Amino acid sequence: MPRFALANIQGNILRAYTHPLASFAFVHLDDAERGRAWLAELRTRVTTAEPWARKPPWTVNIAFTHAGLRALGCTDRLLDSFSSEFRAGMAARAELLGDLDDSAPGEWEEGFGTGAIHAMVSLYGLDRAALAAAEAWLSGLIERHGGLRLAARQNAARLPGGIEHFGYADGMGQPGIEARGLQSLPGDGSPMPGGVWRDLQAGEFLLGHHDEEGVLTPAPRPDVLARDGTYLVYRKLRQDVSAFRNFVQGQGERFPGGPRALGAKLVGRWPDGTPLELSPHRPDPGLATDPARNNAFRYAADPRGFYCPVGSHIRRANPRDGLPFGAQLVDRHRLIRRGIAYGDVLPDGAADDGQDRGLLFICLQADIGPQFEFVQSQWLNDGNLFHLGEDRDPLLGGHGKMIVQGAPPYFVHPLPRVVTTRAGEYLFIPSLAALEFLSDRVF
Amino acid sequence: MDTGQAGPAATATATVPAGNLDGRVQAITVLSPIKPGWWIWLRILFWTLGHLQFLAKPLTQLSFIHYAHWAVVDRIPFNGAPQLGARLHYKYLLFESNFNGSWDQYIEAFSEVVGQRMTAIWGSSFGFPGPIPVAPFKAYIRRNEFAANYYWSAYPQATTTIVLQALELQHKFGRFVAQTRSMSAVEFADAYDALLTDVQQDL
Amino acid sequence: MSNVAGQAYSLTVLTPVLPDREPALRASLQQLNEGRRSLFEQLGDTHLVRLVLVDQLVYEGPPQLRDTLTSRYLLFTAVFDGALEPFLNRLCRRMGPVIDSVWSHCVGFPGTRDPGKAITYFRHNQIDATFFYAAYPDASVAQVLDALTLRERFTSFALQAQDMQPTARQAAFEATFPSSSRPR
Numbered sequence: 074m075p076r077f078a079l080a081n082i083q084g085n086i087l088r089a090y091t092h093p094l095a096s097f098a099f100v101h102l103d104d105a106e107r108g109r110a111w112l113a114e115l116r117t118r119v120t121t122a123e124p125w126a127r128k129p130p131w132t133v134n135i136a137f138t139h140a141g142l143r144a145l146g147c148t149d150r151l152l153d154s155f156s157s158e159f160r161a162g163m164a165a166r167a168e169l170l171g172d173l174d175d176s177a178p179g180e181w182e183e184g185f186g187t188g189a190i191h192a193m194v195s196l197y198g199l200d201r202a203a204l205a206a207a208e209a210w211l212s213g214l215i216e217r218h219g220g221l222r223l224a225a226r227q228n229a230a231r232l233p234g235g236i237e238h239f240g241y242a243d244g245m246g247q248p249g250i251e252a253r254g255l256q257s258l259p260g261d262g263s264p265m266p267g268g269v270w271r272d273l274q275a276g277e278f279l280l281g282h283h284d285e286e287g288v289l290t291p292a293p294r295p296d297v298l299a300r301d302g303t304y305l306v307y308r309k310l311r312q313d314v315s316a317f318r319n320f321v322q323g324q325g326e327r328f329p330g331g332p333r334a335l336g337a338k339l340v341g342r343w344p345d346g347t348p349l350e351l352s353p354h355r356p357d358p359g360l361a362t363d364p365a366r367n368n369a370f371r372y373a374a375d376p377r378g379f380y381c382p383v384g385s386h387i388r389r390a391n392p393r394d395g396l397p398f399g400a401q402l403v404d405r406h407r408l409i410r411r412g413i414a415y416g417d418v419l420p421d422g423a424a425d426d427g428q429d430r431g432l433l434f435i436c437l438q439a440d441i442g443p444q445f446e447f448v449q450s451q452w453l454n455d456g457n458l459f460h461l462g463e464d465r466d467p468l469l470g471g472h473g474k475m476i477v478q479g480a481p482p483y484f485v486h487p488l489p490r491v492v493t494t495r496a497g498e499y500l501f502i503p504s505l506a507a508l509e510f511l512s513d514r515v516f
Numbered sequence: 517m518d519t520g521q522a523g524p525a526a527t528a529t530a531t532v533p534a535g536n537l538d539g540r541v542q543a544i545t546v547l548s549p550i551k552p553g554w555w556i557w558l559r560i561l562f563w564t565l566g567h568l569q570f571l572a573k574p575l576t577q578l579s580f581i582h583y584a585h586w587a588v589v590d591r592i593p594f595n596g597a598p599q600l601g602a603r604l605h606y607k608y609l610l611f612e613s614n615f616n617g618s619w620d621q622y623i624e625a626f627s628e629v630v631g632q633r634m635t636a637i638w639g640s641s642f643g644f645p646g647p648i649p650v651a652p653f654k655a656y657i658r659r660n661e662f663a664a665n666y667y668w669s670a671y672p673q674a675t676t677t678i679v680l681q682a683l684e685l686q687h688k689f690g691r692f693v694a695q696t697r698s699m700s701a702v703e704f705a706d707a708y709d710a711l712l713t714d715v716q717q718d719l
Numbered sequence: 720m721s722n723v724a725g726q727a728y729s730l731t732v733l734t735p736v737l738p739d740r741e742p743a744l745r746a747s748l749q750q751l752n753e754g755r756r757s758l759f760e761q762l763g764d765t766h767l768v769r770l771v772l773v774d775q776l777v778y779e780g781p782p783q784l785r786d787t788l789t790s791r792y793l794l795f796t797a798v799f800d801g802a803l804e805p806f807l808n809r810l811c812r813r814m815g816p817v818i819d820s821v822w823s824h825c826v827g828f829p830g831t832r833d834p835g836k837a838i839t840y841f842r843h844n845q846i847d848a849t850f851f852y853a854a855y856p857d858a859s860v861a862q863v864l865d866a867l868t869l870r871e872r873f874t875s876f877a878l879q880a881q882d883m884q885p886t887a888r889q890a891a892f893e894a895t896f897p898s899s900s901r902p903r
Contacts, residue, residue, distance in 0.1 A: 286649040327882075377717070397577045401628045443620065451621065457675045458617075460579075460717055474878065481709040482716040484878050535752070545771050545794065549783055562850035566721070572852055582855075583767060583798045585729045585848040592733060592792070593844045595827030599735040600789035608776070610731070610846065612796055614767050643779030660777045662794075665748040666770040668759050674867055676854045682866035683858055689869060693896070696889075705885035708892070712877060719874045 076252065077275070081301045081504045082122040083134050085195070085411055086279070086437055087253050089244075090132060092197035094204045095413055097307075097433070098211055099184065099225040099498075100192040105146035107220025108191075112145070113512035115194070115214060121505060130203035133211075134195045135508070136305045136500035138162065141191030145511055154293040155501065158441040159304060162186065163497040169446060171454040171469075176494035182309070184224045185496035191221075193307065193500055225496075227309065229415040229433050237414055238312045238430050239468070239491075240336075242346030242361065245368050246391055248273050248407040260368030263404045264394040270369075278409055279303055280439050285405050290439040293501075298511070301504035306445045308434040309415070309496040315425035317491040328483055338477045339467040339485070341387035349381040371395075378478035384461050386468050389452045396458065406447050409437040431492070441499060468492060535664040539672025541582065542619065543664045546611040546657060547589075554640035555588050555607045561636055562586060574630050579677045580622055582669075584613035586637065609641055616675040623654050685718040722848045725856025727766070728806065730797050731846045734825040735790040736772075744793065744824040745772065751817070758817065762809050764800040764860050770821070771796075793825055800859040804838070811837040872896075 077087070084090065102108035112135075120132035137145070139160050143152055158166065164178035164186030172178060178186035194211060198204030215221060237243040249257030249272040262270035276284030280292040281300030292299035321339075325332025337343045343356035350370040351360060360366050372388060372395030375381060381388055388395060396402045416430025438444035451457075456464035467475045471490035477483040503511060536543045550558065565571040575581055589608040594601055615622050626634055631647035638644040643659070645652040671679070692711045696704050722729050736744055748770055751758065759768050771794040776786045799806050811818060815831035822828040822840075829836040855863070876895050880888045 288649040288651070291651060398574075398629045402625060405624070405628075443624065447621070451617070457677050460677055460681060462678055462681070462719065474874075476716055476719065478716055479713075481712040484881050486878050541767075543769050545769070547773065547777065549777060549779065549786065559849060562721075566850055571850075575852055576854060579854070581852065583724075583727065583729065583851070583853050585731070585796075585851040587731060587846050587848045589733070589846055592735075595735060595825075595840075595844070597826075598738055598790075599826040602789065604776075604786045605784045606786060610794075612731070612769070614798075641779075642783040643777075659779070662771050662773055664769045664771045665745065666751045666768070668756075668768045670760065670766050670860050671863055671867060674863070678870070679855055679858070679863055679867070682870040683855055683863070685870050685873065686862070686866040689873065693898075697898075699889070701886040701889045704889040704892070708880075708885075708888055715873075719870065719877065 077122070077254070077279075078301065079122040079124070081506055082279070083502050083504070084120040084122050084132060085134060085197070086303060086409065086502065087122050087250065088255060089247070089411060090197045092128075092132065092199055093231045094198045094201065095229040096196045096198070096204055096208055097227040097229070098194040098196065098208075098223055099190045099227070100141075100194060100215070100221055101184070101189055101224040102141065102144040102191045102221045104220030105144060107218050108145050109512045111214060111218040111221055112508065114218070116505065116508040116512060118210070119505060119508065128199065130199045131207035132195075132197045133207065134502070136193045136195070136502040137511075138188075138190055138192070138498050138500055140188040142501070142511075144191045147511070151293070151295075151298070156291065156293075156304070156441060158446060159499045159501060161499075162188070163306070163308075163499045166446065169450050170494075171449065171465075172494045172497070175490070178497075181494070182225065182496045185309075185498060189224055190498055191224075193305075193498070227415065227433065227496075229413040232414050232418060236344070237432055238314050238416070238418070239317050239340075240344050241340050241342060242344065243412070243432075244410070245342075245346060245364075246387065248278065248409060250275055250278060258364050258368055259366070260370060263400045264371050264373075273404060273407060277405065277407060277439055277444075278437060284439065292439075295510075298503065298507045300506070302507055303437050303439060303502050304441050305500040305502050306434075306436045306438075306441060307496075307498050307500060308494055310432045310434050311429060311493045311495045312431040313425075313489075313491045313493070314419045314430065315423075316489055320489045320491070324485060328477075328485075335477075335485070338382050338385060339475065341381050341385035348387075349385070350375060353380040379480070382475070382477050383459050384456060384464055384467065384475050386466055389459070389466050390448060392452065392459070406444055406452075407438075408444055408448060411435040411437060429495075431495070437502070535667055538667050538669045540616050540675055541614055541669045541672055542616070542622075543667045544611070544613045544615065544619070544622075544657075545662045545664060546609075546660045547662060548609050548611075548638065548641035548643075548660045549606040550588070550609050550640050551642060552606065555590065558586075558588055558609065558637070558640055565633075571630070571633050574633070578625055578629060579675075579680065580615045580617055580625065582614040582616075582676050582679070584611070584615075586611050606642075609638070614669070616677075620654070623657060624650050627653050681718040685715050688715050688718070721851055722803075724851045724853035726800055726859060727851075727853045727856050728799055728801065728803055729848050729851045730795075730799070730803060730806065730841075731848065732795045732841050732844045733773075733846050734793050734795070734822065734828070734840075734844045736793055737824055737826055738790070740824040741772070741774070741791050744791075744821070747820045747824065748772070750820070758814075761813055762799070762806075764806070764809075766798040766800075766860055766863075768795075768797045770794070790826070793821070798853075803842075807838040807841055808834065810841075 118133045167178050196207040249262035251272040257272050262272045265271050274283055274285050276282035276290050280302050284290045321332050321336045325335040328335040342348050345356045346361040346367050347356040348370050372393050392403050394400050412432050412434045453466040456462050469492050470488050474484050474486035587610040589610050592602040627647040627650040634647045645656050647653050696707050773792040778785045811831045811834035818831050831837045
């Protein structure tokens with residue numbers, strides 16, 4: 074059983090932070106030597122995966138883009154050993170990811186997708202004061218070292234009730250990971266016969282460990298740079314809350330069951346998190362708030378999608394045993410999700426206030442191509458693998474139709490555009506030893 | 517994916533040689549040298565596969581492939597000078613497939629789901645590393661693969677799944693039209709709902 | 720017959736390229752790419768066509784001995800409906816100039832001026848399939864195209880009909896799918 078060197082792994086990978094506030098600092102390095110000196114000091118404050126006796130008021134973590142590793146002074150040989158997707162960067166993958174029109178990289182916030190963003194420093198805080206202290210520390214560090222600047226900053230704050238801005242409970246359904254030292258929740262692993270859930274191999278999410286094939290995932294070299302690291306996908310997704318609410322309300326009036334039921338069919342869960350698969354007709358608050366039950370369901374008994382539509386968001390994002398051949402075509406495409414909401418809540422019934430709000434979608438995986446990009450392009454932005462033709466995810470798709478299966482079926486159309494990509498990067502989260510390697514070795 | 521591969525930024529189709537793609541359908545052409553004597557096994561194997569649906573069933577379930585064929589190339593036809601008679605040490609296994617989805621996804625699905633059948637077929641060729649893990653399997657296919665110079669489909673935007681769904685719908689629609697020919701508007705409404713319930717997985 | 724699955728036929732032809740004609744052949748193939756999409760549509764009943772230049776054989780290292788091709792080869796595969804002879808007839812009669820532009824670079828090609836001779840040439844160089852898999856072996860090109868069109872039209876109708884009064888659907892259906900033009 075693999076034992077993790079928790080002191081070598083950055084925090085918020087194996088176990089999610091629960092700090093309610095966050096601030097993401099996107100840094101640009103002008104000078105390699107001073108950048109490394111800055112990193113040498115920053116890394117002494119990096120929060121690791123070691124268990125806490127007491128929750129720290131604020132945490133520090135860091136990840137780098139490919140351009141950032143180059144800016145630090147990494148050699149071409151080292152840079153070329155990273156995965157092709159990471160080297161290309163998210164902006165170059167726009168067509169594959171469906172980042173077109175308003176979501177195209179050309180429309181993104183300043184600096185993103187241009188190679189100007191070198192590092193992402195993630196600060197999480199227990200409260201405003203703690204976060205302010207963290208930000209002050211980071212600013213001080215940047216100022217003292219010089220040779221680098223803040224290219225962008227993004228604040229975030231979890232919404233009360235653990236929901237995202239469309240009003241749905243979020244964050245459930247994380248992959249169960251082997252030998253993590255945490256009891257995985259039912260439903261998190263791979264669905265096995267007999268109602269059992271098998272934890273996934275660590276190498277799907279952490280480099281330098283065995284993956285679901287039993288081998289080491291292709292990883293950068295040298296080993297010290299790769300081991301215990303992972304790739305981070307960052308996407309700022311703006312949510313048009315009033316458009317979504319108007320749509321659900323409007324279509325919902327024609328939908329048998331009403332707006333609430335329609336919304337649940339789009340997502341795959343009721344707003345409180347009750348899975349449709351377990352309770353297709355009404356939310357069940359006791360079930361929704363019980364982590365041992367709110368993710369313990371499968372799809373093989375509902376192949377037609379009469380309980381949870383085949384094209385609903387959560388079923389697309391993780392089909393479990395809903396594809397042919399058990400979970401074999403699913404197990405290698407799982408993601409650790411660490412997203413957090415940003416922007417103020419739009420009160421129920423309020424008109425569109427033009428404010429920027431949404432989700433900072435963050436996912437972690439050992440291999441961006443077969444994991445994040447596969448989920449995005451094959452499961453969310455297309456329907457062919459589910460026998461749904463060219464239909465897309467109802468929340469992210471932005472056009473076309475969704476079939477709510479039933480006797481008879483109901484066609485939801487046209488799907489409105491309610492999510493826009495505003496910024497994105499592919500990043501690499503180095504281990505603590507890798508951070509030392511990056512800051513202290515002379516290249 | 518593939519590490520250590522320098523070069524310009526990859527785009528969605530950059531890894532697909534242009535000649536291999538038409539709309540949503542992709543060509544793969546593999547020619548691999550068969551170990552001495554093993555071609556006999558292959559002929560028996562394919563005869564068995566053909567008769568027992570042993571390979572066809574999972575291929576249909578995967579629903580990636582429109583058409584695929586294997587050929588044991590035991591002689592290259594001679595057309596006279598200036599063609600030089602080909603004196604080859606081995607027979608060759610030619611594999612051609614027309615499939616949807618990315619090349620990587622295709623090979624991965626084969627590796628995961630029909631790995632034993634892949635071994636039965638390509639185990640008789642030199643250099644086959646086994647279907648799992650998938651990285652060496654992909655490298656093997658790439659080494660033995662030829663890019664098409666020209667590729668054309670009569671319905672390039674239709675995936676195999678969509679074609680099958682469309683044919684299924686066509687069949688049910690035809691039956692519906694025949695059955696509802698002389699129905700009243702009310703009867704028709706009920707029959708139409710029943711049709712929708714029946715064809716919803718085909719749309 | 721292993722070239723056949725249902726009503727589909729898979730034809731593979733391997734022909735040697737004349738010495739030094741590889742660049743010209745590549746250029747001809749490139750021209751096909753730049754040509755009209757409907758080029759092979761005129762053949763009728765053809766699902767897929769591919770042309771592949773085989774320039775050298777794979778060498779996987781010891782214990783394999785290296786095989787060397789003394790000529791380059793052109794691999795041509797077509798999947799079509801029905802029997803071989805009618806297909807080759809259509810190929811050589813309807814697409815003469817295109818066929819000539821490609822195969823004139825191959826050893827022994829007699830040209831399509833006498834279609835019979837060209838047909839004999841293709842048959843001589845045919846490589847039989849050992850196993851042919853077809854996902855929809857009984858569906859012709861025409862049937863597939865009809866079905867795809869129907870799927871689009873029916874989906875579009877279903878979206879509109881959803882908002883209608885149930886008893887109004889019959890009239891709308893008949894207007895969209897008139898009995899005279901309904902697919903079989």
